[in-house]
Amino acid sequence: MNALVLDGAPLRAARSAAILVSGVLLITLAAKIQVPFWPVPMTLHTLVIMALALTLGPRLAAATVLSYLAAGAAGLPVFSGTPERGLGLAYMAGPTGGYLAGYLVAAGLVGVLAAGRGLLGRIGAMLVGLAVIYGFGLAWLAVFVPADRLLAVGVGPFLIGDVVKVGLVAAGMPALRRALRSIAR
Numbered sequence: 001m002n003a004l005v006l007d008g009a010p011l012r013a014a015r016s017a018a019i020l021v022s023g024v025l026l027i028t029l030a031a032k033i034q035v036p037f038w039p040v041p042m043t044l045h046t047l048v049i050m051a052l053a054l055t056l057g058p059r060l061a062a063a064t065v066l067s068y069l070a071a072g073a074a075g076l077p078v079f080s081g082t083p084e085r086g087l088g089l090a091y092m093a094g095p096t097g098g099y100l101a102g103y104l105v106a107a108g109l110v111g112v113l114a115a116g117r118g119l120l121g122r123i124g125a126m127l128v129g130l131a132v133i134y135g136f137g138l139a140w141l142a143v144f145v146p147a148d149r150l151l152a153v154g155v156g157p158f159l160i161g162d163v164v165k166v167g168l169v170a171a172g173m174p175a176l177r178r179a180l181r182s183i184a185r
Helices: 002-006 009-032 045-056 058-073 088-092 097-114 119-141 147-154 156-184
Strands: none
Touching: 009 045, 009 058, 045 058, 045 097, 045 119, 045 156, 058 088, 058 097, 088 097, 097 119, 119 147, 119 156, 147 156
16 A cells, blocks of 8 residues: 555556546447437547547557457457447458548547647647548548549548537537546546
């Protein structure tokens, strides 16, 4: 017990682990929620990835997304459409695999780009993150979809919803930060 009082490292490690596990659970929940939207129902993946990147910073956000991906690779039903559409690496090798990889890169990149920025800088960072997610997603989706259909299948149905989610994260950040500060005390 004295080590905990004298050296805050074990407490910090336990706190980081709790945040990481909570983040993985939050991303999983976001994957499972389907919001009726046009032209396709949307999940809340992007909203949670962006919120984690802004609140946790690049390293912990990327570690959280990496842990989420590892849980999915191990066969846990954390992804949207699992277990119905497959599990584990087989699911990750499917059409949405590139978007999953894009989440990882975007979490770190948005965290870096948004650090110390105001509202417009955070929005810009999240839009860059969206571009990264779509870039990775489209690059992998090209294995499954003809090139002339890529944008129509891989971006068109999701773009409006993702921009709305960026707006929601940007609008909700002050309240989220206040809540996190009160929890941390």
